[in-house]
Amino acid sequence: MSYEPIFRLPSSSIVDALAFSPRLDWLASGDQKGFVKIYETVTGMERHVFEFDDPVTSLTWHPKENTIFVGLGSGVVAFIHDFKNLGRQVASGVKGAEVYTISFSSSGRKLGMGIGQEVHIATPTTDRGYATTTIFPQPLEDSKTGDARIRSRGIHFIESEKQMIVSYLNHGVICWDIYTRSPIWTIAHSHVPGFIGHSHVSSDERFICINNLATGFDVYNIKSRTLVRSLQVPSHRERNVPLVSCFLRDRNVVITASHDGEARVWHVGSGMLMQKLPTASSSSIRFICAGNFRSRGFIAIAPSSKDSGVSVWKELSAPRGALSDIASTEVIVGLCVVLLLAIVCILVWHPALIPEDWKSLAEVLFRWKKTAYSMGLESVRRGRKLGAWIAQVLGIAKRNKRRFIRLPEL
Template sequence: MPSATYETALVELHHLGKGHSDSVNTISFSSDGTYLASGGDDRTLIIWNTVEGRLLYRLMFESSVDCVIWHPGRAGTVVVGCESGYLFQIYDLTQRSTQRYEIQLGILNTIHCLDYDKTTCSLAVGVGTDVYVIEETRQNVYEGAVMFSPPPELEGVEQEREDRMRPVGVHFGTNGEYLIASYLAHGIRCWDTSTRDVLWHVMPPAGYPSIGSSALSHDQSWLATYNVVNGVHLYSVTSPRKQPKVSRLLKLSTSPRTTHSVHLAFPNAGCSVTCGTTTGGVHVWNVLNGDTFQVLSHSSTSRPATDRSGYAYIATGSIDKGQSTYIKIWRAKIGYCRTYTSLSHDVLKTTCSSYWHS
């Protein structure tokens, strides 16, 4: 069957209330799309049934749950990062008990971002102002945390402002061979993971001093960064050893109301980019031509999407407080994209979200 490119509008499937009581910071689908994990400022991690829109488990922590990802190689296992700096692998989820393994990096600071590479069994962690990689040497056991070289200090920036060096996104490249980290005010850095050598380092375009978040497409051909000013910059990544350049700017229809960061990612096998806003709504663009495909109605937004049985799912979470806090799950029947002939079992590592820090 010849390749083609088309998309179908996303429609609201579930409105999940009575879950979180404070801002939703992070959302992540399981690899088969059956479950959704969400974490928030109410110090809880919630596991939802995606198909039924039903709350299954609620786990409490000592501080805000700032990031969560599902383990790509172990069913029913999530990695959870907290504002306090504690990092856990949660497994054996049941109604009566769960198992928690504390992942120790040798540093205790706010966990900002996570990624896991299944090939090398390695976890990348953006913690404080640093980026670490730690290996899962056996099931639910991590050892040998290694810090990757930080970017140079910016000229004219006061030392106390170096908290702006914090990483806002970490992404493993092909088979874990390289690692890309985006920093709030220090550009984008790429390392060879075997040698830890810096392959390249780029700063955002002039007039865009900050990066609020970033996402790497599942085929590693596009890197998207939220510029905090007016939208998303798309970088074409042709080779891990070649410094990427901005391909296009995807503009939001309304300028951001605040300087809060918003999450973003690539649904539809990388043919689309989604981004939350501080003004309400989730923007969905076509990667190939930069056109706005859809704006999903929302008060404010949060994170990821996956594909199961031929459907694309996107979850979005509000940064409201109290009973008004909610999560929405959106669904779209998808067909063909680029040279793909079947998307029914592809995991679409997708994000659309509002962030909770300035």
């Protein structure tokens, strides 16, 4: 598994959040000026721009719908559906506290939110909105860092959405029972060398990678809560900021941020450094996100420098994988339709198959004409869809006009 750079997205402000859409059609970025920008993942073209009154602190996509959720520094979680249904907010009842993290369950029925000192779960309402239905108690264990602030740094749903793992800045990692709101197990903060800056759980729910804000990253086995691997990242006295990690397609491979402008890809089992992904800056990496869909894989990296832009990397097998994805769903069907049309033509116009009686010939032509017409419509539809995909890959798709939209004052 290796990656290559494909383009760099310009930015005029520090990017604090990145998120790929579930099918990798879009990449969303959120910055400290309050802008959310939507790019085409394949071409890097900017398609939509939305402006909020507060800095964007977190982003996540709904796993089933074309809806993006935006956490703001004011405590508001807004959401945009199909890039047009604007101004809607999750009814959390909290304002004035920063949204530190937001995360969806795999089904999309539960939205976890870390807002200020509280951790919420919001669920859909009858008017296609979202509202808080569960608020978890604060950690009982006292902080061993001397800092009593309660800050969630990662929220992860596991066990068919019956449990939720929350990592805290000063209070370790707690797995909560969602229905009873009681703790099931913990990874005590004493087991982690420093504060917790960020956490990420592998898609198979086997591992959790924790940034300990001291030596780098620690990977734990979730079932046994034992340390599997420590991944050392060079520290920087003046840049001791939270570092982000993401598990990749191979759930035994993780990418981690650093203070020197290079993201690192590790093999968890062996601890081997597999690849370094440099950015256009030597500053700390502010955010990393990774996306996988079928055989395609992408990584987006945002440095702390506002002028460095967001670098996007593609898994080397992605072009062949993307083509095979289309072939399996579009090209094969299209070829079958073309083949059927060819058979129709042979049956209708082959001399050996033409009846001597003109009345019989007319009946045959009429019958096959109806079949050919319906097949032709299907072929045209599939052909247009395939053509649109080819245009998108080649970067010749027509660019939509940028739209700057300000939400009403919150």
